[in-house]
Amino acid sequence: MKRLLCLLVSAALTACLTACGGAPPLKERLIVEGIAVDEAAEGEEEGFALTVQAYAPSSENTTHNRYQLFRATGKTVYEALRTIDQNTGRESFFADTQVILFSAAVLERGLWPNLDFFMRSSEMGNNVCLAMTKGKAADLLTVEGQGDRMPAGVLADMLHYGKSKVERFSGEMMTVGARLTVPYADLTLPLLAVERQGEGRRAVLAGVTCFIDDRPAFVLNGQMTWAYNWIRGYADERAFVLPFRGELCALRFQRIQAAIESAVEEGRPRFTLRLKAGCNVSETAAFQAVTLENLPEFETALAKKMEQTVEQTLQTVFLQQHCDVFDLGRSLIQQHPAYFQTLSSWRQTIPLCTVQCEAEVSVKRAGQLDVNRR
Amino acid sequence: MNAVTFLRQFFHTARQQQYADPQKPPEPLSKNLQENITRVKEAYGNSDDLTVRELTVQNRRFACLALDNMVSKDDLNKMLLEKLTAAPRLPTDAEECFSFIERSLSTAPEQQRAETVDELPTLLASGFALLLLDGCAVALALGVQHFPARGVEAPRNEEMERAAHEAFVEVLRLNVALLRRRMKTPALRVENLTVGGRSKTAAAICYLQGSASPKVVDFVRRRLQRIEIDAVLESGYLQPFLESRPLSLFPTVGATERPDAACAKLCEGRVAVLVDGTPFCLIAPTLFCEHFQSMDDYTLHPAFATFVRLLKYFSFFMAIVFPGLYVAIGENNPEIFPTAVFFKLVDAEVTTPFSLMWEALMIHTIYEIMREAGLRLPQSVGHAVSIVGALVIGESAVSAGLIGAPMIIVVAVTALSSYVIPTLYYPVAILRFAMILVGGIAGLFGVILLFSLVLLEIASLEFCSIPIFAPFLPFDRTAMRDAVVRAGWPTLARHTARVQALHGAGEEDR
């Protein structure tokens, strides 16, 4: 029996060595770092114009021209990618893809058809960053890299910089997919643009695009972005300017705690957003208006400003545009599932909602005033 | 027990193997001196190193036989010949004369009788001198051994920082003495036997009465007695006969050249087998975890000893799995690597003409050739091997684009790791090649499965129902204090470790 087993093992090993197939080796593949999806240009076949930033390993490929851009069009994203594979003679390798960019024009057709191939791909990771671009998506792939880092990698770093920035803007494919499947939450994508800096070009974060269903609806402006960050519980690294007693005082948020409380009153949802913020007044400048004695007044003024900003943003985005990017629907379904089940459509219920904000601020460090502070 | 009885037991060769036809009865000695001499000479084919000194004392003929350079002539003279020739009056009866010489005349500390012709060559080859008496069908063998032998030196293969610098030698009696010196208890039993039909090599089974399992002792004894082999020139010849699965890559019987290590293992209920002519003592059973233990562990601080052991386990894992894992991930699952490493790997491999699997196989084969060459070459030429290795393989192969630089690093780390556990070097070397093959064909899953199979193989090994993978599997919490971690001596001293008392050994109620 042992001999028979040995014979079987040898036969199996031989079979494995000869035929069982396998992917081509890495050096013969096209390592895709970034993908830009645009609308096909006029004159081209209707569909998608795909630009792929990839590394095609070869002995001639030195560091400074490590990556190449490949372009193709097709009726579907898959078709365009296959064309690139055929043109280059290499099979694409998506496991290292960092970022997928969509132009506004192509997203007007809806995000699902664009995303379908990428979500099905077994190689593509679920934490690939997605972003929308101002203008052509392909332009973003031509910004300057950083040393060995390709532009796609630089974009990914930018989106990941800070505390889960991508997650905040729900730009990861997993989060996008989750929000697309449920009718009670809308998604956001970071909006990227190209900025000229001297002779070079770099990518900048131009805002946050809010979607209704799977189409872009509008972009959050400066003040709305603050409110959005606070509601999601993220302390933005930028300096916030508060007019106080005739002076513009700069401060930086250290920590934001946000909680959404939902209640149902007479069949209408009511949301109360409770914010607790800790901040530092600028450590370098001493503001005349801010003293140790009027620090509580300062905190009250800041809290009020936050409440106003949040309520205005919710008024515009949630109540007027019926766009729920603030997870209010998700809170309602969690806290009042019985009530939620009676609703025929969440989006139609939004106009019935009321929102208010209650903020509490404490100044952790008051800069030059910190010497004798509490 | 008096000294004579003790010595008799020490040299008792009651369990001699008969290589010749077992049906043939032993040939008794003749009363005729000349006939006996002729028979011995015929047995040796008139070899020139057989010296026969005939003498006549008080009208009685004697013959003294010995092998050249095997006996101390001075001792023979002083202890027997001078006394014989100066004896005042010898009994006239041959038997009485023999008894007189045996009991009163000879002052050799070791002597024994031989009554058959077949015993004589063994005694001569063991360094005994034989006294034959005309008219007496018994020979007197005197222990006046003085053959060339190496003195006790420091161990060459098991060097330690703080432990003793003594190793076994080729002489069985000296090795037994080295054990006795360390284990002064009379419970140390030594059972002599002869192995090898032609070589008639002396061997000794050593164990501690009361510690060793009688089942294990009996098993070893029976296995050794049943061996049918021409010549036993090294303890390694006997090892497969004691193994429960000789073809398994992992041994259940180990070897050591250190007397202190052997004594430590005897205290834990193991059986040692010493073989004349080899400085390596067999230890049965040898658990898997013992390959990661050393005498230094017990002299160092427990924390450091534990650290060293963990390092050894990690090195074992690396030595087997690292090349295969690198090939598997590089060829089949490169997305596991971080981006920076990923690109370095691609850059390194883009110029090489071979796949990672073939690269790994080639470079490891070359490394094994170099290692073997380094072992066999004379020291003066040995430097050339290192130069060839470093320059040719390390530098030129990479510059020529035949091998990627990361692969060289993999080989180097693997080689260093495998030398951390020298007793497992050979199984590790074979498994490493298997891992590379499996990693190249089946990827990460193949490597994982093969490693599981290795663990399964070790887990299935037993020696006399004692699981070799204990105390890991079956898990024994008490014994774990000296497996991966090395507990402090106060803790170790609290419980007496016995290998037959491990979980799963079947004798844990003792």
Add this chain to the structure above:
Amino acid sequence: MSRRPVIGAGQLFCYLLLSRVVLTLTYSINFNAHTIGPTDWLAALLLPPFLLALALPAFVLRRRSGPVSVCEYAFSLSKPLGRAVSLLYGAGFFLLTVLPVSRFSFFVTSTLQPEKSPLFFPLLLLLPACYAVCRGLEAIFRLSALLSVVCLLSLLAIVAVLLPRFDSLNILSPFYEPRGALGLSLLLLLSNSLEVFVVLMLPGAVRGGVKKAYLGYALVAPLFLFLIFYTVLAVLGPYSALQMFPFYTAAGVAKVGELRNLSAVAAAVWILGVFAKSSLSLLLCRRCLLPLTPKAARPFLLPALGAAATACAAWNSATMAENKLNFSMPLMLGVVGVYLIALPLLLAALGKRKENRHRETPAVPAR
């Protein structure tokens, strides 16, 4: 020297735990036609009494039969019955060998390496399993104990790394799911709880008691199942409904330092669990069918079973997407009902009847 194998109760507990946890870890809507929802983690917490109830028929049989396996007991009642029971349980263990292997093969060929042939992974798994069978029961259980520790620690590590990604808004109340959802979840979990099969075959070989091991399994395994379901829902939320292998996807977003994801760890845990399960099932299948095999053919039984299991697993993995009946819940519940409840109770009843007959029939005095 050979002796009756002895497995510790701890080893049996480890194996049962590994077997059950790996099955849930590799949950797929393809296998179960059911997306993970809030009722699943609640059902996991409510599972222990049901697991204990599931094992009652086996323990009732054991009380009657003593420390012998179900096949040995059936043979002791009557030879034709023994043959029939051996054949049935042999087929059952064959199914238990093919099931995890084909699921794993389907996973790899659909998610990781689509270019590989469906025959490759069954071969890769079942060859070592055959070798493991040659090594024996004790070796398999010893290895399983080690593998279970490794796998469960890996699972806990993945969950720990995913903790920062837990979104509390993904956890919805299970009490507002459609009526019957909780019952369905419980049935699903029970249909996959086939560890009693092993208990039926090993009563005499476990040192320390089968009951202790099974009790430990019934209390601890549901906690791990809860952890898996909760983690998937907390991390992926509604995205889990789009994923064929939700836990694998969740592990794919777990980032540790420079390691981009832990999906390889999840896949490694899966294959280790499958190896342990298929080895033991193949061994027990062989054990059941050995008395039915002619003596001359016995040396070929293992290679034949291995080859048949490989072929079946390859076929099953290749047709899994189309074959709706493939290991579906009704089929598995049927298996549970017949093998784990009906047959043991039937054998226990037959045994009791035989015992009563012996008592009633007066002893014939010897001449």
